[in-house]
Amino acid sequence: MLVKKAIVIGLALALMGSAGLACSKGGDKAQTDFPSYVYASALSLDSYKAAVSLPKELTTQMPCYCGCADFPTPHRHLLDCFINPDGSYTDHASGCDLCGKIILDAAALHKQGKSIKEIRANIDDKYSVYGKSTDTPLLAE
Amino acid sequence: MKSSDRLDLPVIGSEVGSTAPVERPWGWDLLRFAPVRWTITNPLYPGVLQAVSIAIFGLIAYYGLFGTIRPAYNFSTVVTWTLWWPLLPLSLLLVGRAWCAACPIPPAITLTQRIARPTRLPGQLLRRYGVWMMAGIFLAITWADRVWGITGSPRGTAYLLLALVIGAVAMAVFYQRRAFCRYACPIGALTGLYAMTSAVELRSRERGCKECQQECFRGATQADGCPLYQYPRTMDSNRNCNLCGLCVKKCPHGAIELRARVPGRELWLLKTPLVAEAFLVVLLVATVYVQTVDMTTAWGSYMRWLLDTTPISNYQLGFTLTLLGALALVLAVYLVVTRLSGGLGSWRRNFAAFGYAYIPLALAVHLGHNAGHLIGEGPSAVRTAIRAITPPFDSLRPAGSEGEAHLNQLLLLPIIVIGGMASIYVAWRISRKSREMGYVGRFAPHLVFLVALTALFVQLFLMPMNPRHSH
Numbered sequence: 001m002l003v004k005k006a007i008v009i010g011l012a013l014a015l016m017g018s019a020g021l022a023c024s025k026g027g028d029k030a031q032t033d034f035p036s037y038v039y040a041s042a043l044s045l046d047s048y049k050a051a052v053s054l055p056k057e058l059t060t061q062m063p064c065y066c067g068c069a070d071f072p073t074p075h076r077h078l079l080d081c082f083i084n085p086d087g088s089y090t091d092h093a094s095g096c097d098l099c100g101k102i103i104l105d106a107a108a109l110h111k112q113g114k115s116i117k118e119i120r121a122n123i124d125d126k127y128s129v130y131g132k133s134t135d136t137p138l139l140a141e
Numbered sequence: 142m143k144s145s146d147r148l149d150l151p152v153i154g155s156e157v158g159s160t161a162p163v164e165r166p167w168g169w170d171l172l173r174f175a176p177v178r179w180t181i182t183n184p185l186y187p188g189v190l191q192a193v194s195i196a197i198f199g200l201i202a203y204y205g206l207f208g209t210i211r212p213a214y215n216f217s218t219v220v221t222w223t224l225w226w227p228l229l230p231l232s233l234l235l236v237g238r239a240w241c242a243a244c245p246i247p248p249a250i251t252l253t254q255r256i257a258r259p260t261r262l263p264g265q266l267l268r269r270y271g272v273w274m275m276a277g278i279f280l281a282i283t284w285a286d287r288v289w290g291i292t293g294s295p296r297g298t299a300y301l302l303l304a305l306v307i308g309a310v311a312m313a314v315f316y317q318r319r320a321f322c323r324y325a326c327p328i329g330a331l332t333g334l335y336a337m338t339s340a341v342e343l344r345s346r347e348r349g350c351k352e353c354q355q356e357c358f359r360g361a362t363q364a365d366g367c368p369l370y371q372y373p374r375t376m377d378s379n380r381n382c383n384l385c386g387l388c389v390k391k392c393p394h395g396a397i398e399l400r401a402r403v404p405g406r407e408l409w410l411l412k413t414p415l416v417a418e419a420f421l422v423v424l425l426v427a428t429v430y431v432q433t434v435d436m437t438t439a440w441g442s443y444m445r446w447l448l449d450t451t452p453i454s455n456y457q458l459g460f461t462l463t464l465l466g467a468l469a470l471v472l473a474v475y476l477v478v479t480r481l482s483g484g485l486g487s488w489r490r491n492f493a494a495f496g497y498a499y500i501p502l503a504l505a506v507h508l509g510h511n512a513g514h515l516i517g518e519g520p521s522a523v524r525t526a527i528r529a530i531t532p533p534f535d536s537l538r539p540a541g542s543e544g545e546a547h548l549n550q551l552l553l554l555p556i557i558v559i560g561g562m563a564s565i566y567v568a569w570r571i572s573r574k575s576r577e578m579g580y581v582g583r584f585a586p587h588l589v590f591l592v593a594l595t596a597l598f599v600q601l602f603l604m605p606m607n608p609r610h611s612h
Contacts, residue, residue, distance in 0.1 A: 034445070036441035036442040036445045037438065038445075039441040039442075039443075039445045040441045041456075042456035045444075045448075045456055046456075097212070098211060130209070130211060
């Protein structure tokens with residue numbers, strides 16, 4: 001009887017795994033050589049992928065409202081939350097949900113074909129309530 | 142259920158249904174102390190506590206649905222996951238399932254039953270599979286939390302709590318008393334097992350029950366019957382006692398005692414070990430392991446290996462398989478250990494009986510994990526909660542204006558070690574119950590497994606841990 005229950009439990013676990021497989025979206029296997037801290041959560045991984053795949057022209061004209069403007073070395077724009085000026089990764093965004101949400105919103109709008117100016121307006125409108133933004137000039141027309 | 146609606150009910154009591162009184166363990170009757178007795182027998186207990194928790198629950202629902210999306214600044218997430226969730230296991234260790242007496246859900250159940258007036262009692266299906274159901278719900282919530290981010294989402298938190306209320310109300314339409322609390326509540330599954338380690342217990346005195354009409358279970362003129370279908374005379378465990386005090390209030394013979402005892406004493410005295418509960422303990426051990434790893438820097442390294450090296454490319458799927466794999470692994474090892482252990486009459490009973498030995502370790506890890514968050518983030522959480530409910534009702538604050546306390550993880554190691562030692566002691570006491578074979582042979586496999594688990598958790602706690610809520 002216990003063996004039967006173990007089999008039932010095993011099948012249930014397998015079914016749940018299959019359900020997870022069915023619900024899953026395909027992942028991107030592109031080799032980006034992220035540090036391990038990027039893999040802290042699904043949001044973190046997706047946001048770093050967005051940071052490297054979006055045009056720099058876009059990410060350097062998006063502000064961040066997580067408070068990084070008040071850091072001893074203030075962030076200049078959203079991209080600074082993911083990548084240092086020297087091109088190396090920073091772990092800031094891996095522990096900050098707000099940075100991740102902002103860049104994923106920007107990525108979604110970029111995918112819809114919105115202009116940088118439109119994306120910026122959307123981000124400012126949605127996230128300005130959370131605090132002070134980075135001092136990020138908008139250069140796009 | 143009105144006390145006047147007395148039913149011809151079979152004595153349920155413990156799962157076995159035996160009416161034989163249980164062993165009377167040593168302990169002090171706290172009801173001899175006037176303040177304790179006054180509190181428990183007070184008509185306002187636990188109503189006052191429930192009123193407070195209902196108010197807090199309302200704020201959690203409101204801020205969860207309409208407040209800021211930032212978890213570190215939202216009343217619902219900081220109160221639920223940074224304050225209540227870490228304090229819950231501590232309360233279970235000290236005073237059993239007393240939280241359940243203050244829970245805001247039972248008043249919703251009572252209100253529903255006044256309207257629906259259900260006549261049904263839980264049938265065989267619930268009584269046989271209720272614990273399995275709770276285990277499944279607990280696993281589902283653990284999975285959903287990581288995949289959809291419940292603890293990091295104010296809205297997710299509100300939705301979860303509201304879902305529990307809806308489930309309780311739905312069951313209250315059909316069943317008398319608190320069927321949800323006994324057979325469906327995922328928090329109840331956790332609190333029931335952890336409450337078995339408690340330093341207090343509510344039991345009856347044999348001599349007071351000789352001529353009773355089972356008012357404690359059936360109800361009396363001054364109070365209803367036990368909401369969790371317990372019969373104190375045969376009760377040998379805290380797992381289904383929420384310390385609501387109804388039995389104390391209505392027992393005409395003063396036979397109910399609230400005893401201080403050696404913490405966890407019932408774990409090896411239990412007469413009715415359940416396979417389902419042993420499985421739930423295994424589930425707890427696996428989930429606390431995954432949840433603890435999840436918050437360390439090791440998690441990122443593991444997920445990078447998983448997603449970059451194996452065919453799995455989806456993060457959520459990777460986590461799902463990891464959680465299920467951990468459960469399967471712990472279950473498989475536990476099955477082997479119980480097989481090697483033998484004794485206690487049958488493999489099934491062995492599986493069930495020794496499962497309870499692992500509760501102290503699971504509780505210790507749960508305590509240690511959450512103590513780190515409570516001490517490190519608790520003060521900030523309290524300030525956030527106060528700001529949310531006092532003018533100008535603004536919980537957001539400029540980043541960097543307040544520092545967080547930093548807890549040295551090494552200070553938590555004694556908790557883990559003590560939990561491991563307690564589990565080993567309980568396993569040893571359980572192994573001595575059967576005379577079929579040498580108890581050293583029964584004890585040794587569990588000793589090895591418990592030492593290995595304890596070492597594993599100690600190693601985890603040596604790693605830096607991330608905060609529960611980012612800023």
